[in-house]
């Protein structure tokens with residue numbers, strides 16, 4: 001058992017390199033080549049490996065000390081002194097490091113089990129500042145010890161030094177490098193606030209925080225979404241600012257997601273609902289008896305169910321990132337409801353199996369629940385298609401936004417009586433404006449056109465609904 005000193009190896013002529021990190025403490029067991037300290041010169045930072053295996057009995061340096069070649073670092077109690085076999089291994093490791101271009105600091109394994117070995121720390125596009133690694137000659141000049149492992153822009157081999165041309169060093173200790181690897185952060189993106197721009201743990205944390213808060217980056221090749229600047233409207237007149245409801249904000253996010261992801265096409269048509277309206281008027285008393293209201297909507301829902309059954313593509317959804325299409329054998333239709341808190345879309349299940357009266361009752365029930373904010377999550381899930389009816393409000397057309405992952409939505413506007421040419425004369429007919437928006441990744445113009453034409457035809461002659 002003897003106590004021996006580990007000294008600073010040839011560090012490439014650096015006059016005074018500062019101790020910026022102690023990687024071991026008194027009492028620690030260290031292995032051969034395990035990094036003891038991190039030195040930082042004006043070129044790069046480098047880990048200094050131990051030339052001995054044993055127990056640290058004294059640390060002869062402190063953070064901030066300036067060291068040159070030969071300066072003692074630590075006293076280590078070794079059993080039987082340095083093992084020549086270990087020295088051979090160390091030499092071989094040094095050679096490996098050179099021949100493997102092992103040079104690539106990212107792959108450099110200090111072999112000591114200490115995580116946080118060097119990693120690529122290059123900013124390729126930036127100005128050259130990392131010269132040949134200070135430790136580059138160390139492996140050959142001191143074959144019995146592993147070379148210092150550069151942790152900055154410099155590396156332990158000449159090959160790596162060449163690759164590093166044009167690179168800039170990033171100063172960061174092994175703990176920070178380890179954390180950066182774990183978080184998947186490239187040190188080149190992080191601004192160091194430590195001495196000489198050294199990247200501290202706090203800098204990494206700050207970087208991650210800022211990245212999470214920032215809007216998602218545009219994929220390569222795509223334009224980033226331009227942000228709409230905030231305007232101080234108070235400069236132009238009196239204003240009142242209110243918090244938006246959660247529902248409002250959620251709807252806004254869903255709308256934007258759909259608008260940005262779905263290539264929309266909208267097709268328009270008018271259904272002649274003169275006969276439907278006559279039939280509906282004839283049912284007024286029956287509706288009162290059933291204590292319900294019969295608007296055109298249940299007929300529209302029923303007609304949609306038939307058209308969805310006959311046009312299965314409109315009743316599908318994209319899956320697996322667009323590689324497959326899911327055809328649904330059920331027909332659940334969402335119904336947009338305008339409430340004081342915002343827009344909600346309860347879903348009426350199995351529309352194809354329900355009668356007009358059942359649908360009328362369910363429209364009233366779900367609309368009431370929506371306005372009273374009593375809808376459960378299950379009542380808003382599973383829709384295959386959506387109907388947005390603004391008929392009671394007005395307007396003769398609008399382009400609804402697809403309620404993803406559905407692939408189509410029907411916008412219904414206010415019916416109006418108009419003169420229609422019947423071949424021999426103009427006759428007053430009640431026309432219901434329809435707009436079908438669809439996801440053009442799934443639905444072609446032909447699919448959309450067939451669906452909308454069938455829908456208009458079903459509403460024009462509701463006898464077909466019973467077929």
Ligand code: CAO
Pocket residue numbers: 294295296297298335336337338339343363367388389390391392393400412413414415416432
């Ligand atoms: N044309 C003419 N009149 C219509 C009509 C149409 N397309 N649709 C409904 N009407 C009439 C009804 O017949 C009723 O009149 P009567 O009482 O004289 O019969 C009146 O308008 C009111 O109807 P309603 O709104 O109570 O019932 P509804 O079944 O048509 O609609 C509901 C129910 C819940 C869909 C609706 O109230 C609603 O909230 N619509 C808004 C949907 C929306 O906001 N869409 C936009 C989403 S994107 O921002």
